[in-house]
Amino acid sequence: MNYLKLKIFIYITNIYLHNKIFGKLAFESILKFKHIGGDFMSNIFDNLADRGSVFKDKQFLDHRFLPEHLPHRDEQITSIAKYWIEALNNVTPSDVTIYGKTGTGKTAAAKFAMNQLKEATSSKDVYIRTEYIRCTDYTTEYQVIAKLCQQMGRDVPYRGWTKAEVVNTFRDIFKKTAFGKNMILIVVLDEIDILLKNDGDGILYTLTRTDNVSILSISNYVDFKKFIKSRVMSSFRDREIVFPPYGAQQLVDILQERSDLSFINDSLENDVIPLCAAMAAKEEGDARYALDLLRTAGELADEKESNIVYGALVREAKDKIEHNKITDLIMTLPVQQQRVLEAILKLTMDKEEITSGKLYEMYEEVSKGDSVSYRRIFDFINELEMLGIISTNTISRGRGKGRTNIISLQCDNDILEHALYST
DNA sequence: AATCCACAGGAAGGCACGGTTA
DNA sequence: TAACCGTGCCTTCCTGTGGATT
Numbered sequence: 001m002n003y004l005k006l007k008i009f010i011y012i013t014n015i016y017l018h019n020k021i022f023g024k025l026a027f028e029s030i031l032k033f034k035h036i037g038g039d040f041m042s043n044i045f046d047n048l049a050d051r052g053s054v055f056k057d058k059q060f061l062d063h064r065f066l067p068e069h070l071p072h073r074d075e076q077i078t079s080i081a082k083y084w085i086e087a088l089n090n091v092t093p094s095d096v097t098i099y100g101k102t103g104t105g106k107t108a109a110a111k112f113a114m115n116q117l118k119e120a121t122s123s124k125d126v127y128i129r130t131e132y133i134r135c136t137d138y139t140t141e142y143q144v145i146a147k148l149c150q151q152m153g154r155d156v157p158y159r160g161w162t163k164a165e166v167v168n169t170f171r172d173i174f175k176k177t178a179f180g181k182n183m184i185l186i187v188v189l190d191e192i193d194i195l196l197k198n199d200g201d202g203i204l205y206t207l208t209r210t211d212n213v214s215i216l217s218i219s220n221y222v223d224f225k226k227f228i229k230s231r232v233m234s235s236f237r238d239r240e241i242v243f244p245p246y247g248a249q250q251l252v253d254i255l256q257e258r259s260d261l262s263f264i265n266d267s268l269e270n271d272v273i274p275l276c277a278a279m280a281a282k283e284e285g286d287a288r289y290a291l292d293l294l295r296t297a298g299e300l301a302d303e304k305e306s307n308i309v310y311g312a313l314v315r316e317a318k319d320k321i322e323h324n325k326i327t328d329l330i331m332t333l334p335v336q337q338q339r340v341l342e343a344i345l346k347l348t349m350d351k352e353e354i355t356s357g358k359l360y361e362m363y364e365e366v367s368k369g370d371s372v373s374y375r376r377i378f379d380f381i382n383e384l385e386m387l388g389i390i391s392t393n394t395i396s397r398g399r400g401k402g403r404t405n406i407i408s409l410q411c412d413n414d415i416l417e418h419a420l421y422s423t
Numbered sequence: 424a425a426t427c428c429a430c431a432g433g434a435a436g437g438c439a440c441g442g443t444t445a
Numbered sequence: 446t447a448a449c450c451g452t453g454c455c456t457t458c459c460t461g462t463g464g465a466t467t
Contacts, residue, residue, distance in 0.1 A: 400466070
């Protein structure tokens with residue numbers, strides 16, 4: 001195992017050095033060439049930039065871009081504001097939970113509300129702080145609290161201290177605030193389900209038991225509360241706000257607004273936006289996906305040196321996005337999980353029905369001695385299912401035949417094969 | 424209704440690694 | 446330096462369970 005890690009390290013080091021040496025050489029030669037050539041050759045970046053584009057400014061199509069106005073989310077934002085308004089009267093607001101599938105504007109709405117609150121605070125005599133934390137980046141209680149301390153100006157190492165020390169440092173912030181006023185802290189925990197699944201409900205226990213802290217949790221799943229034990233649940237009395245998926249017409253409105261900002265006038269054919277909206281509406285009203293489609297279609301138009309975006313490009317963009325999404329996902333998976341996929345792929349090609357037991361046999365064969373336990377593979381299977389690469393169906397075949405999972409691939413064989421063996 | 428298989432899946436703990444503190 | 450601590454990755458051990466068959 002250590003040997004393997006060493007090998008990977010050497011491999012990465014080689015790539016790094018290779019890039020460093022040859023990358024530098026190539027870069028220098030370009031510089032030199034330009035110097036010698038004078039007017040003969042202009043800068044390569046200018047050349048690329050000079051080529052026509054359907055875009056004015058792509059950044060508005062990024063799902064992270066926060067527009068000044070969020071279409072069709074007024075109701076939800078108002079709900080958040082109704083709870084948070086307490087803070088302006090120097091009362092800690094109640095905890096709020098936001099549910100909704102991906103791309104329903106949860107994060108945008110929360111950030112929007114944060115900004116609005118900040119504006120409202122400036123004219124009032126209160127001290128309110130809002131902190132946003134994405135739980136995919138900070139996956140344990142320790143990390144979240146440490147991050148909160150850091151954002152509020154306390155130097156906390158990201159390892160080495162006990163949990164209690166960090167929590168005490170965090171609580172200490174509330175004791176001495178600069179202005180002699182007590183501070184109200186609103187913590188936005190985005191994708192909290194990941195944190196709870198990973199590290200249990202300790203974070204909620206700590207935060208709910210700290211005075212003047214209000215939590216806004218954002219979750220993709222309605223049932224994330226199953227991770228919260230009753231001792232914590234009793235002090236986490238939250239108000240729930242649901243973000244329904246966008247309908248096709250609502251997506252059209254969103255896309256229209258963004259495309260006016262990002263595309264050159266008249267570069268979109270009439271059917272492009274409705275098509276993106278319809279496709280994304282099928283994907284559970286995912287606005288992020290709709291924006292991706294539109295941007296990728298535009299990029300394809302640039303690639304083909306077309307000065308308009310037309311319907312067929314949207315369909316092409318769809319394939320490209322799917323393909324890239326799966327390939328990226330698989331290539332960044334840990335080695336053992338890739339082996340599980342390899343085993344599933346082999347069994348699929350043999351047209352065998354894949355049960356957990358059979359899969360483990362094949363996995364052991366694939367990994368040639370360097371294998372992990374069955375229990376571990378079982379967790380991998382669940383993780384792969386969460387990622388949507390495979391699907392499982394638990395069935396029971398009765399006396400003498402037992403209960404098992406039937407596993408099947410959810411993505412195209414060829415894409416998987418390509419992604420697995422190209423690394 | 425009882426039975427029984429092949430697992431599912433929870434709990435707990437080991438270990439290496441990278442960090443801090445005294 | 447030794448003694449701690451959090452964390453990711455993994456194993457071991459264990460109990461729970463759906464439903465066709467008996």
